[in-house]
Amino acid sequence: MSQEVRGVVAPGKNEPVRIETIVIPAPGPGEAVVQIQACGVCHTDLHYKQGGISDDFPFLLGHEAAGIVEAVGEGVHDVAPGDFVILNWRAVCGQCRACLRGRPWYCFNTHNAQQKMTLASTGQELSPALGIGAFAEKTLVAAGQCTKVDPRAEAAVAGLLGCGVMAGTGAAINTGNVGRGDSVAVIGCGGVGDAAIAGARLAGAAKIIAVDIDDRKLQTAQKLGATHTVNSQQVDPVAAVRELTSGFGVDVVIEAVGRPETYQQAFYARDLAGTVVLVGVPTPQMKLELPLLDVFGRGGALKSSWYGDCLPSRDFPMLIDLHLQGRLDLGAFVTETIALDDVEKAFERMHHGDVLRSVVVL
Numbered sequence: 128m129s130q131e132v133r134g135v136v137a138p139g140k141n142e143p144v145r146i147e148t149i150v151i152p153a154p155g156p157g158e159a160v161v162q163i164q165a166c167g168v169c170h171t172d173l174h175y176k177q178g179g180i181s182d183d184f185p186f187l188l189g190h191e192a193a194g195i196v197e198a199v200g201e202g203v204h205d206v207a208p209g210d211f212v213i214l215n216w217r218a219v220c221g222q223c224r225a226c227l228r229g230r231p232w233y234c235f236n237t238h239n240a241q242q243k244m245t246l247a248s249t250g251q252e253l254s255p256a257l258g259i260g261a262f263a264e265k266t267l268v269a270a271g272q273c274t275k276v277d278p279r280a281e282a283a284v285a286g287l288l289g290c291g292v293m294a295g296t297g298a299a300i301n302t303g304n305v306g307r308g309d310s311v312a313v314i315g316c317g318g319v320g321d322a323a324i325a326g327a328r329l330a331g332a333a334k335i336i337a338v339d340i341d342d343r344k345l346q347t348a349q350k351l352g353a354t355h356t357v358n359s360q361q362v363d364p365v366a367a368v369r370e371l372t373s374g375f376g377v378d379v380v381i382e383a384v385g386r387p388e389t390y391q392q393a394f395y396a397r398d399l400a401g402t403v404v405l406v407g408v409p410t411p412q413m414k415l416e417l418p419l420l421d422v423f424g425r426g427g428a429l430k431s432s433w434y435g436d437c438l439p440s441r442d443f444p445m446l447i448d449l450h451l452q453g454r455l456d457l458g459a460f461v462t463e464t465i466a467l468d469d470v471e472k473a474f475e476r477m478h479h480g481d482v483l484r485s486v487v488v489l
């Protein structure tokens with residue numbers, strides 16, 4: 128049976144979000160209805176609202192979520208009603224070229240729910256943000272988007288692994304392959320950069336240099352494991368990173384801003400043959416100009432990180448276990464918990480850099 132719940136809808140380009148009644152169909156084959164317990168507010172939700180991702184309004188926003196499986200459709204065996212799950216926006220197909228080559232994080236054949244959720248008032252179909260739509264009491268997803276984790280974890284922190292925190296920790300652990308004793312610099316210490324710092328610490332990095340233009344961000348970065356901080360508005364960050372590494376630069380730089388100047392800093396702040404991991408997302412207009420002799424001469428690797436190059440079924444339970452053991456402070460990412468009705472205001476606070484994460488708790 129279909130049911131009606133409350134959800135946060137972006138009705139049109141740059142229009143304020145609205146709380147609407149939405150209709151959730153009963154789960155069809157391969158689908159699951161999840162009762163949402165918590166969902167973080169991410170930049171991507173704001174980009175949807177601004178029309179920067181697609182024109183398929185109205186959107187049901189929210190995609191960084193954890194909750195309890197309420198019902199599953201035919202053929203669903205991996206999760207069952209009552210399971211505590213984190214939702215992911217990359218339910219890999221297992222059959223495309225990327226999957227078959229063992230690089231499922233490059234699978235663009237993501238499996239989302241086939242049925243549509245609709246607006247109760249008009250019957251209009253909703254586009255769920257990143258195929259999830261979790262600023263709602265319940266949502267409909269593909270069962271493959273649900274990963275079971277230890278239910279002792281609080282939903283407000285668990286949900287963060289569904290996007291930003293996974294992107295950052297994965298950038299350090301999976302993409303950057305940070306190892307014991309390595310030196311690491313993280314440029315941009317918002318939610319994603321801080322998660323990269325936490326990931327680098329988990330991986331055993333000896334030196335972790337946090338770079339940001341905002342001293343408030345540098346303070347939080349220290350709590351998550353930064354051993355040194357650099358305010359790049361006050362000093363040249365490349366020179367500062369070199370100075371902190373006997374003139375060489377770091378083994379791995381993680382860029383978590385997404386701007387040409389920070390891409391450039393990342394390129395030059397690493398040691399010869401070092402690795403640059405790009406996790407900050409640029410706009411289509413941005414360009415980077417580099418002397419070819421530097422690209423050739425400095426060697427190493429330039430890698431982008433997609434969703435932390437994660438495998439949800441491997442990484443979500445592992446990071447939750449590390450959190451429950453006290454080795455990964457997911458709580459540090461939650462600046463505030465808010466109600467569904469407060470999402471619009473949370474966007475403003477995010478825009479002003481006041482929060483690491485606002486998390487809607489239901």
Ligand code: APR
Pocket residue numbers: 170291294314315316317318319320338339340341344359383384385386388389406407408409480482483
């Ligand atoms: N140099 C250094 N730090 C900067 C600069 C700069 N020129 N400009 C901004 N920053 C810092 C901000 O002060 C902030 O701490 O970068 C951080 C960005 O953090 P958030 O806005 O919270 O964004 P976050 O959620 O961490 O995402 C960062 O990663 O996944 C991508 O799309 C995401 O591109 C975005 C990036």
Ligand code: ZN
Pocket residue numbers: 219220221222223224225226227231234235236
């Ligand atoms: Zn695939």
Ligand code: ZN
Pocket residue numbers: 169170171172190191290291
């Ligand atoms: Zn996100």
